[in-house]
Amino acid sequence: MRLLLTNVEVFGEEGDSILVGKGKILSIGYEDRVRKEGLGGKTIDLGGSTVIPSLHDSHAHIPVLAVNSVELKGVTSLEGLRVKLVRAVRSGNKFIYGRGWDERAFRERRRPTRWDIDDVTGDIPTVLVRVCGHVALLNTKALNQLLNTYGDRIRDFIELEDGKPNGLVYEDGVDYALKLIPKPSETEIEDFIRKYAAEYLSYGVTHINVMSVDYELLRILKKALNGIPLNAGVYVTPEAAELIADKGLMDPMICGVKVFADGSFGGRTAFLREPYKEGGRGVQLLNLSSFKNYFELASSLGGQLAVHAIGDGAIENVVSYSRSLGINGHRLRIEHASLTQPDIIEGLASLNPHVVVQPHFLVSDWWLADVIGPERARWGYAFRSLTEAGLSLYGSSDFPVEPKDPYLSISAAVSRGMLQKYSYSEALTKEQAFSMYFRDPCFGVSMLKGGRRADLVVLNNSLSALHGYDVSAVKPLLVVSSGRIAYIGNDILSKLF
Numbered sequence: 001m002r003l004l005l006t007n008v009e010v011f012g013e014e015g016d017s018i019l020v021g022k023g024k025i026l027s028i029g030y031e032d033r034v035r036k037e038g039l040g041g042k043t044i045d046l047g048g049s050t051v052i053p054s055l056h057d058s059h060a061h062i063p064v065l066a067v068n069s070v071e072l073k074g075v076t077s078l079e080g081l082r083v084k085l086v087r088a089v090r091s092g093n094k095f096i097y098g099r100g101w102d103e104r105a106f107r108e109r110r111r112p113t114r115w116d117i118d119d120v121t122g123d124i125p126t127v128l129v130r131v132c133g134h135v136a137l138l139n140t141k142a143l144n145q146l147l148n149t150y151g152d153r154i155r156d157f158i159e160l161e162d163g164k165p166n167g168l169v170y171e172d173g174v175d176y177a178l179k180l181i182p183k184p185s186e187t188e189i190e191d192f193i194r195k196y197a198a199e200y201l202s203y204g205v206t207h208i209n210v211m212s213v214d215y216e217l218l219r220i221l222k223k224a225l226n227g228i229p230l231n232a233g234v235y236v237t238p239e240a241a242e243l244i245a246d247k248g249l250m251d252p253m254i255c256g257v258k259v260f261a262d263g264s265f266g267g268r269t270a271f272l273r274e275p276y277k278e279g280g281r282g283v284q285l286l287n288l289s290s291f292k293n294y295f296e297l298a299s300s301l302g303g304q305l306a307v308h309a310i311g312d313g314a315i316e317n318v319v320s321y322s323r324s325l326g327i328n329g330h331r332l333r334i335e336h337a338s339l340t341q342p343d344i345i346e347g348l349a350s351l352n353p354h355v356v357v358q359p360h361f362l363v364s365d366w367w368l369a370d371v372i373g374p375e376r377a378r379w380g381y382a383f384r385s386l387t388e389a390g391l392s393l394y395g396s397s398d399f400p401v402e403p404k405d406p407y408l409s410i411s412a413a414v415s416r417g418m419l420q421k422y423s424y425s426e427a428l429t430k431e432q433a434f435s436m437y438f439r440d441p442c443f444g445v446s447m448l449k450g451g452r453r454a455d456l457v458v459l460n461n462s463l464s465a466l467h468g469y470d471v472s473a474v475k476p477l478l479v480v481s482s483g484r485i486a487y488i489g490n491d492i493l494s495k496l497f
Ligand SMILES: [Zn+2]
Pocket: 059, 060, 061, 211, 398
């Protein structure tokens, strides 16, 4: 059907009307002219709302295990944590998997240990992953399973208290702990993915890059999204990449391989040039030779290498490895790039990789200055300096670490969230912040131009009338993805039919 949208602001373009038909944007301009081309179509007066290109989330996860998990975000005390666990035990779970605890939100301001939860979880193995995903708490039952199964591989990743493991594990320890959790059924995962896709489309997100996907998830994802207008590109794990390369299982959904150079600030595992305020420099998970191997693996699949690098030390290393191997440009993605002093920005700019950032960390990492000091916090999430150095930034959520809602994230990039006082000079304009979400490294750019495929979002508000921080309340009225209506808000339903 032909659809003529009038009385709109067209993001970045001249005109007040857009004509859509045959899956394409047919025309953009002022109503008199566009109307002549739109004869016979349906006209909707949108009362001054803004139309934007559809949005992309360049780094998200599909937390398969979350299908049956206990939500621990928002828990404010150790007692609150125990109450959640008591409920999980009562509901008959054979294994308890929880996600999202943050000791900084606890009244007690300390990390829980297995001795805090053993009496309520008893014989039910329990794995509780911290909000950052790089630290987990295991009860004694799960810890014993972990040590019996993977003991020698995780020796360096368990925390000791008076010489005894206290149940906290890091990095590889978390990966192996997650392997203990029984997988949900394929049908459960498919249902989960379809709900996940519907939620993304309701935000006007039509393209996502899914990170750290294994071969099994790739297969299910493909099946679950069949017929759904959410475009998903995947970055597989190195193990999956080897399997795919060996067995010739190439798939058009594959955009590259994702690896880790370090951990997170929350876990004190992001690798820093200078120590954390409480000591330690974090962990290094790559060296020149593993970086080279991963890059070759990604290239053998015709994809990019996406490197998780948060600390300045980790980013500096990736820059130096890339230089010595002659790798540059968009064959490389840097995920997060959280701490970038001017010399690191210069190094990055000389490589010019895709830089994939998560503005909502500005809200969640409100404690950053406590951990690395205010001088370094100044260079946390330095979006403006990175942009001015000529780097292309790509916006993303890192869901489930941060919410899927892109408007919350865009608003944080403009307001600087909780880190305003350290780095307000790094604030982006509303236009810059939105632009980071109109593109992704895998699919390219959504654009409002005559002749382009219709990937667009009608918002419930006029963007030019809103202050940056008000963007968080924006909602889509109508979402068109690949020329198909992918979401219709209640406010517009009656006007359409
Ligand atoms: Zn991630």
